[in-house]
Structures are given as C-alpha cells and as structure tokens.
Amino acid sequence: MSSVDIQYDKVYGAWLGRSAGCLLGQPVEGWYQDRLLGFLKESGNLPVNGYMSSDVSGEIRKKYDIVDEKEVYGGCMVNWVNNIECMPEDDDTNYTILALKLMEQKGYNFTPDDVGECWLNCLPVLHVCTAERVAYINMVNNLSPPASAGYRNAYREYIGAQIRGDFYGYVCPGDAAKAARLAWKDACISHTKNGIYGEMFAAAMLAEAAKETDMRKIIRTALLQIPPKSRLAEAIEEILSWNMQSVDAEEAARRIRQRFDERLGYDWCHVIPNAMIVCTGLLYGDLDFSRTMHICLTAAFDTDCNCATAGSVLGMILGADNIPAEWTAPLRDQIRSGVDGMGLVSLSSLASRTIKVYRKHQKK
Template sequence: MKKRANLMPICMVALMSGCTATNPSGGHDLPTEKTLSTDVLQDKIKGGWAGQTIGVTYGGPTEFKYNGTFIQDYQPIPWYDGYLKKTMEETPGLYDDIYMDLTFVDVFERLGLDAPVDSFAHAFAHAEYSLWHANQAARYNILNGMKAPESGHWLNNPHADDIDYQIEADFAGLMSPGMPNAASAISDKIGHIMNYGDGWYGGVYVGAMYALAFVSDDINFVVHEALKTIPVESNYYKCMADVIKWHDQYPDDWKQTWFEIQRNWSEDIGCPKGTFSAFNIDATINSAYVLLGLLYGGGDFAKTLDIATRAGQDSDCNPATAAGILGTMIGYDQIPDQWKLGLAEAEDLDFKYTTMSLNKVYETGYKHALEMIKRNGGTVSDTEVTIAVQQPEPVRLEKAFENLYPTERIEWGKNLAAGEHTFEFEGTGIVIGGNAVKRQNDLPHAVLEATLFVDGQEVETAKFPTDFVTRRLELFWKYQLPKGKHSVKIVVKDHSQGYELRATDYLIYSDTPHKH
C-alpha cells in the first residue's frame, strides 16, 4: 500500500502563489485564505455538532424502516420541545454516530494531533458501546490481534463498503476548517480502521464538505468542491456526480432524483446483510441521500433535514450528516429556533459511554481546530483566525469487492455441533452467516472456536464470542477463489453444553453477474 498522508501543511507553495480552484458549477472560486473572527469560528463548530445531534434525533424513529422506498409526505415525524433531551436520555444507543466521533475526539485531546492509529483503534475496540457492520467487524479484528488498516480492508472485513466511517467523519472536517486535505489525512488514518474503498470515500467526502462549509456559504459550491477529494474512477465519485447532474436536470423534484438513485445505484454487493435485500447500508447510496438533502434543501435547514430523512434507509445518520454540514455553514446562532427546542437542556448531558457533552465538544473541537489552523499554515490571534485554505486534492484510488457479484443466498439454518460440517458451492467467493449464542441468559459468556477449510486447505481458525459487544459478525468468508466448484469444511471444536454455533446461510459470489 502507498504511504498514508500525515497531518502536515499541504500545498503551501500553491497557497503562497495564490492559486484558486474553479467551481464546476460556474460559481465563485475557493479563496486561498479566509479570515474569521474567533466568535464566528466557534459558532460554526457549535453549529456542526448541534446540527448533527438534531439530525440524528429527528431521523431516529424512521431508521431502516423505509428501505427501498421514501417516506411519504403525509407521514408525520415527531419534533417538540424537550424531545432532544428525552431521546438522549431514553434512547442513548441512537447516537452511535456521535459517540464514535467523540471517542476519536477524546483520543486527540488526550494524546495530541499526532496520536498513532493504534490509539484510536484501541479506544473504540475496547469501548462499552455496541457496534454493527464495518465497525463491529473491525472491532473484532482489532481485539483478535489485527491492526489498522488491515482491520478495515475488504479481504478482512465483509462490510468495508458500509456507511460506518461516513457517519463518524464529522469530527475530521470540524477540526479542519477550510482544510479538506488535512481532513482527508485524518480520515486516511482513522477511516481505514473500519472501512476501505467506497466505504472510506464516504467519510473523506463528508469530512471535506464540513471543512469547506467554514469558508463558503454556497451549498452547491461546497458539494462540487469537496467531490474533488474523491478519485473520479471510483463508483462513489460517479454516484455523487450523478446526483449533482440529476439535481441540475430536475431542480424542483427531489423524488425524481431519488428514483434515479434507486434505479442506478441501489445494488449492494458487499454487505452480507444487504445483498438480495431492500436493506442497504452501503456508504455510496446513503451519501447520495445526504446530497439529496443538501442540494434540494438549498440552505433551508428544515427542508434539508426532512429530505435527507425521507429518502429512507439510514434515515437518522443521513440527516445528521446533512444537518451537521449545513449547521457548520450557517452557524449555531442561525439554526432556526424551532430545531433548537430543548437543546440547551441537553447540552450538558454526557453522551452515553463517554465523558463528553455537547458543551464540552464545542470547547474541545474549537481547541483542536485552532491547533490544526496553526499546523497547516494559518494564524491565530485572540480575536480572529486566518485559514490557509486548501485546494481539494483527490485521495488514492481503492476498490473493494472487485469482480465479485452475488449470485445466490442459500439458507442453511443449522446448529454446528462439535465435529465436521461440509457442503459444496460453485463460484469465486463465499460468506457464511451465523453467530455464537448461549441457550440460557444466566449462563456466563463463552468463546467458541472453529476452523474453515476450502478445497482441503485450512483458511482460518476463528473465535466466536457469545458476548454481543465482542461478537464476530459472520462465521467465515473467503474471496478471490478460482471460478468453479469448491468444497467447504467447518470443524467445530468441542464446547460446553448450553452454547451453540449457529449457521444461518451462505452467500455465494461469482466473477460475473447472474444472467436471467
């Protein structure tokens, strides 16, 4: 792999020469520097964190309840005074995209801006909160001795293209005002703990949009400019470019663009839970819904929030991202009062599993932003900051699950008792679903063990905790097999009574799509 970027001043020669970037939509250029009062900078950072919190709260009741369809206009979504605090206290697990952010903010606060990747990986892997998809697969990898970036690589993480880092990347942009490349460098380090390829690009793009929202109040411009951080050859770039194109084509009809997204970009080939299913937690399509909200919202906070939510799928995280970016652009004070109802009452509440509240992250995030501004060629005084604005540069090209196409899901539904279990399949890859469970709640947690053989060759011996927090998401997987028939053997080690290793199904891949 190429050497990853570090948090050092970027493109200083270009900045000193006064270079500008042309807006592909024909608008203004990105400045080479931007001066903000410290009050405005603080207000924007507060707006980003508050917007994210408002968005995830608003979309919480609809999360993954509308898959492959949008939420009709007549469907009410609750919002009232006190709702924010009530939700934070009664449904703390809803805020996973925020307490994951805060985990990383806390590491920067404790260890400084040069904190090593292992510190971030250790912090979230050993946290008490539950995780899912790419995050949980990475947590398992780290707890079992694998390091980043291997922990997020698609060969080691079947969820590498999922949304996880996209919903956690807010902090990278909020601590990098006007510096999208610095945000990308942070995302390179932390985002590869759990994601790769298009899954990683979701976080890179989000971080860049946040960063540019500090220096432009034109949402169309920010969307275009931030996309320059993504390689044009990637599917992620192509999807975002399509959304921008469809917005130009249907400027007053977000639902028509939603249908185009669904028709062209709704296939999920990576996530084993999303293939052959309306459920789609892929970063690419959910980023498209974020753009849908931002573009059709046109700078209107309520409209942005509502459209990003009503697009469906991950409909709490998507409005959280959209509202966070817009909140950064307009600032905390300009978020309409309707959406800040009860916010002041909640701002001193620590998010569960953390020792950090909104008020604390407002302060800590501001401190980190000042450090990043100075580190990347800007200046800071008691009353104002001057940011050396960075012209967005593309990160490296990565592609996960290349030449893999899901062709069939076979229901297995079997308790894998101690001993050997075999079957055959035809294709180039396989993911075997299942989990370890205890039959009675009063039993202590245990760790089961099994070994996978493919075509007589040992692939892996894996451990399967019954503890939900440390669980392995799938039993086994193996990609990049030669095309043809393959034999699978799973050897389960003897374990105590009261525990089961359950196999649910297996997903088969080939090197070409299934033909009807």
C-alpha cells in the same frame, strides 16, 4: 495552516445540526419508505417540520407499529421527541465524540493504530455496529490496522466510516485536503475503498462548509479529495448532474431508489446510496434546515446517518444561532454517549473543546 479561522458559532452549529439530524432519523431507522411516509402524513408532519412523536392516536400507533419501550444503546425507550430529555446516545454521535477525545490526546499526527487503541479503551464493543464491530473484534485478536478492515469484513464499504468523518472537518476549517487525510487515518481501520472515500468526502465537506455557502462548491471541493473514478465519486457526480438538469428533489430520490433497494441490507446500509441521499438533501435543501431534513428523511435508507451528516454540514454553514429553535430546543444542549468519561456532556462544551484542539495546533 488553514487560511480560515475557526468560529465557535459554526462549530457549535455543526454539533447541534449533527445531533438534531440524528435524533430525527433515529426512531425510524430501518423503516421502509412506504411505512415512513404513511406515518409522517397521518401524524401531520409531511412535509417534515420537526421531530416525530409517539403521542399519536391509538389507530395510528397500531397501524404503524409505534412503540415506546425498546432497548436502544442501553436505554429502554425509543427516542421519539416526547420521550427524551436530551440528545440520546447513538453511534452516529459516539464517533464524533470519540474523535474529539482522540485528537485531544494525540493531536493531528495520530495514527490508525491510535484510532484503534482509542476504540478499545473508550467504547464497548456492543456500542459499535457492522464494519466497526468486525474491525473491533479483529483488533482484539491482534490484527492491526489496516488489516483489521478487510479480514472477514463483509461491511467494509458500508456507511460506518462516513458517519465518523465530521469531526476531522470541524478542526480543519477551509482545508478540505487536510480533513480528508485525517479521515483516511480513521476510516482505514474498518473500511476499504468506497467505505474509506465516504469518510474522506464527509470530512472534506465539513471543512469546506466552514468558509463556503455554495453547496455545489462544497460538494465539488470534497469530490477533489477522493479518486475521481471511484464508484462513490461517479455517483455524486450524477447527483450534481441531475441538479444542473433541473431534476427536482423528489425525482432525484426516486432515481436513487430505483437503482438501490432499501429492502436489501447491503443496499440499505451501503455508503453510495446514502451519500447520494445526503448530497440530494444538501443540494435541494436551499440552506433551509427543515427542508434539508425532509429530503434526507423521506428518501428512507439509513435515516439517522443521512440526516446527521446533512445536518452537520448545514449547521456548519448556518451557525448555531440560525438553526430553527424547534430543532435545537429539545436537545437542551445535552448529549449522552457511550464514550468512556463522556456519558453526559453539553454540546456547547464539545464545541469549545473542538476549538481548543484547533487552537493548540495553530500555536505549534
């Protein structure tokens, strides 16, 4: 049993922060850094102080190939802030909602098979990507977890599992080890090794953020939940070391980019460079939501994933009331998902349901 009680404002803040970060990065996911920085600068949003809009001059639209109409998760519009009425669907938030649904049904003792069954029952295959889609197809072909993760799966150390870990931290406040165990059961159906460790690390950070405000302590505690000799742990240790050496955020991001190439699909979506970017944003963001988003976004790579994870951690620390309104107001407390039965729901209701999952367990 956790020694830290769950707090609605923190959980709601985490849901809001995850959604806000995802929305920020979604329209420019896949952009290379030079294009991204050019657009931010010429549209007056550098340093980043809010969402990006397509309501810019024709010259800027042409120069940066800005479009409004494009199919995204079944929608027909690119999710610039001027095109939305709520938080639109994204895989980064689908999985958080799916984890809620799983734990409402199965509780803390769910198995990897339960995770796979929940996916097949509640989420269409074209709403999942890379490692998840391979695992989904493997499970359809009767290959059960954890075998479903490795068979013909070139994406098994991609970022996909890391973006699925947040909810397990939400329901384990102050218990990073327990959050990591839940995350392992989720991750092993589609990922191996560092792919799994990424989800365990993210879940553990969220659990620790429920009681701690010191970002170094949060990251250190999360690191204790993954193998210390793993490539992921060694990479995060390097970020912590740079921070202690007073290397600034811009230089830290430059070093990450020097080692990994965003123009290579493998590097762009691999868990290690993206986890390094998340930790850079959290360490150098000084608990400032806009600054943290700026660091995570401008490093490029997987922009919506990284801003979502960092936003979730920071939202848990700050609580909903302390996230600036420019980030929360455009969401209108509503989120769309591709999860069966949860097409359009309020973020506040998701926070309340998260509390109920935790309370139900505490009574046993």
